[in-house]
Amino acid sequence: MRVLLVYDYAREEEKRIKKELENRGVNCIPVNVLRTYIDLSSEGEGVAVIRPxxxxxxxxxxxALEAQGFETINNSSTIITAGDKALTYSILRRHKVPIPRxxxxxxxxxxxxxxxxxxxxxxxxxxxxxxxRLVTxxxxxxQLKTIAEHRSILGSKQLRVHLLQEYIPSGSTDxxxxxxxxxxxxxxxxIAARGEWRSNVALGARVERYRADGELEDLAIRAAKALGGFFVSLDFFNHPDRGYLVNEVNGVPExxxxxxxxxxxxxAVLVEKIIEHYKR
Structure with a gap:
């Protein structure tokens, strides 16, 4: 079995995936897309784990790898829809998966x-x-007028689009x-860092294990299926009245x-699932 490990920067996650593939005798081929090219007219086969x-x-x-014939994890559609929250929320809403207003x-x-x-x-x-970043x-x-003025000078049209959401009283946790x-x-x-309302680990949040119930498990699987994701992470708020709401889906999860x-x-779980799924 041949697996391409496609990346731009080799973080701990990519190194662990490579190690687990090699430990199981899988032919792992690292591909740094910043140092090579992808010829769409070429033919290929196998699995490509997408990690940029x-x-x-x-x-x-x-x-591009799908055009060559590779099976990708995740596929380009999942990565695009998960990477754009306007698309994510629209798809989840269409599939009756609860989201913040x-x-x-x-x-x-x-x-x-x-x-x-x-x-x-x-x-x-x-x-x-x-x-x-840019979540306010x-x-x-x-405040809204000031934020709109600041965002209006940003170069990307997508950064000038606004998604307004209800504030979920979740105690600065997700x-x-x-x-x-x-x-x-x-x-x-x-759990958000002291003085911070956003619970991103990149902003200093601390983390602890959470024991999920059946409702959360069902919603997570439904949301992943709605976006066609093989390997995704999902962020939830626990609303005091409405229960779990999906806030974000990550198509290249850290x-x-x-x-x-x-x-x-x-x-290890990812590699085992890849071997099991693609050897069926």
Whole structure:
């Protein structure tokens, strides 16, 4: 069995995946897409694990390898839809997976009207981005106006799109679960750092194991299936009245912190699932 390990920067996660593949006798071929090219006219076969950090680098790499004939994990469609929150929320909503109340605003002109409909406090975020960047808690119209002015000068059109969401009173915590091949392998709770309302590990959040119930497990698997994900992480809020709500899906999931919190060897589970799935 041959597996391409496609990456741009070799983090601990990629090194662990490579080690687990080699430990099982799999022919692992590392491919640094920043140092090589992908010829769409070539023919290929096998499995490609897509791991670039940059979303479009990952999506383009996956699409090109799919054109050659490779099976990709995740596929380009999953990476694109998970990497764009406007697409993620729309797909989840269409599949009846619960999400926070969200209003898409494509231009700043109707922004204040949309905010009045939603009510304050609210969260404003662009459809693309990770690690909590440009995600803002808005308390009033003046703050929203200032944020809109700042975002209006950003070069990317996508960064000038606003996703307004209800603020979920979750105690500055969320729950991250990982699903591999339609099986949830564990969850962790992320607790925001002191003085920070966002619970991203990149912003200093601490993590601990979270024991999931059947409802959370079912939602995680349903959300992963809705986006066609073989290997995804999903972030949930636990609303005091409405239960679990999906806040984000990650198509190229990081898992170093997850492993420390849960004790689950994610790379080993992923490799076992790949071998089992593609040798059927």
């Amino acid at each position: 950090v940059a979303m479009y680098t990952a999506a383009y790499s996956a699409a 969200t209003i898409l605003v494509l231009d700043a002109r109707p922004l204040q009207e949309a905010a009045r409909l939603l009510g304050y406090p609210l969260v404003d975020k662009p459809p693309i981005g990770s690690w909590g 808690l808005i308390e009033n119209t003046h 729950i991250r679960c990982i699903v591999v091949d339609d099986e949830m392998i564990g969850c962790m709770k992320r 898992f170093k912190g997850f492993m420390h919190a849960t004790g689950v060897n994610v790379a």
